[in-house]
Amino acid sequence: MWQPRDISQICSETQSNLTQCSPAGFMYLALLVRLFGGVNYTVNEDTERSKENKENKFSSGKDKDETKESHEYDFIIVGAGSAGCVLANRLSEEEQWRILLIEAGSEEPDITMIPSLYKALKGSSLDWNYSTQPEEMSCRSMKGHTCDFTRGKTMGGSSAINTLLYMRGNRRDYDHWEEIGNYGWGYDELLPYFRKSENNKAVEAFDTYHHGTGGPITVERYSYYDINNFMILESFKELHIPEIDLTAEDNIGVNIGLSTSKDGRRVSENVAYIKPIRDVRKNLDIITNAFVTKLIIDHETKTTLGVTYEKNGKSYNVYAKKEVISSGGTVNSPKLLMVSGIGPREHLESLNISVVADLSVGHNLQDHVTTNGFIMSLSNKTATNVSSEQLLEEVQRYHDQEPKKYGPLATTNVAGTTAFIKTKYSRESTPDIQFIFEGINNVAEFYSDPQAYLTSDTFTASFDRLFCKPLLIKPCSRGIILLNNNDPVHGNPLIYQRFFTEKEDIDVLIEGFKFSVSLEETEAFKKFGAHFVLTEYTATIYHPVGTCKMGPSSDKDAVVDPRLRVYGVKRLRVVDASVMPFIPRININIPTVTIAEYISDLIKSEYKQ
């Protein structure tokens, strides 16, 4: 059962007048839990139960050899997120291979399907609930200078809780990866894999060079947009930013974006890649609510043998004949490697972890940074405030709509409209600022306590203000992830974002602000009486990458080689967003999917030789 963030403490602490803390606010959450808290899809109970029985038989208390002999797979994939779901599907296409997919979170509950409710998923039972370490230049308006660092913890991972924007990145993002020694990772090599995963239902489908129509991920435009989307679109066009397909290889432009959804329901990678084969392919086992605590590595031969995981308070070992693949994401893959002895020697030794390979795991953290404080005030003409009663009706209406979902809940609304510009600091013909927008209700509540507001806000379809967020998409600053000193395995890792430690990042973002201000002067804005109110708060939109960097052997910071094999350790790969050496200038879900699609083919070809 899905559990929303517990906001009772926020409500009592602030003794607040936050709308979320009103009786109507709590009724709304209770309704969401009642209608969408469960898991609608069929999981074959018998199969699950028999799997549980098997697990109990091979608990870690048993003789190790017996466990190994009876419980062995070809590949074990840790994490059923964007990358893990793709890998599980593609590798299990080979009938002779036995695949195990292990996920720490639960099955994906129905609440994730509602595009407009992505905010309600943050801080809920589907989130690892990490937060950043206090830093001078980040999260300045938040108590203790720390921010939430949302990461998906469910089947589908972060693709089950994200904002559904379908983006790919600029050609230069990938050609650059190749130029620094990652042979085979250029745009031309990856384009077939972008097409392979896509089932485009929008006008872009006619461009068959860039787009695919037969893949697992349905891509559409929502059937409903309010007028603010068109106001934003027109204002950028007035400023000579062209309306283009933002998923093509040159992405300086503006548009109402494509989304990973089907008929108003989210298409996570779990929905796209796992549901259709669940309990159909007999060579794929999936274990949920199972937290992998360690890689089992033979320290003599530096060979990965399997993993240890915990489920229902018990610990189990499972073994892989061919490989273990870590797909835990940008925070949890480096964490798993480090607790298993793969990481910076000094850091591991300070925690008495015996070192298997001394690599720069956890370094090179990159993210897109923005501000939550740049607020656009809307006139009555475009504000879409709804009353509490209307809100409850909308939730019920969405629930009852069949077969297609439509209306404000079946869309991410203004979050779907986005633009990319190039400032004077961009050294190439590529964007360095992306603009994203988000609705905000009751701005006075936000100003009085931004933290309480942001952590308890759950609804996107009612607003009278907009956050306008110029996003730094080519940051120079680099952060780092370290293990928790008190409890490296179960404690939350220490996330240092180190935003704005390179001055150029501030310069570029200021250019983004300047451009935002010029929007106010457009006819599109004036016609609707929209104008800006300025403040200052940094925020991320959760695109961390780079902490298990891919690179050639000459790159001293590389953790994995261009086939994503961990340096110095046999039978171990990392496949997820953490391997990206440089962050693409774009939302990164589809780039992550493409990495997994591409590497699945490489793995198949390696073992067929």
Ligand SMILES: Cc1cc2nc3c(=O)[nH]c(=O)nc-3n(C[C@H](O)[C@H](O)[C@H](O)COP(=O)(O)OP(=O)(O)OC[C@H]3O[C@@H](n4cnc5c(N)ncnc54)[C@H](O)[C@@H]3O)c2cc1C
């Ligand atoms: C709030 C939010 C909004 C976003 N919006 C967009 C957007 O609109 N468009 C876009 O393109 N991108 C967006 N992103 C980014 C994108 O969704 C992620 O970058 C992408 O999903 C990352 O994929 P991944 O496979 O690297 O990791 P994840 O999808 O995070 O998967 C990791 C999985 O591994 C599991 N796991 C981790 N550790 C363990 C362990 N030890 N044992 C077992 N299981 C484990 C996790 O529970 C999780 O399911 C957003 C992200 C967030 C959080």
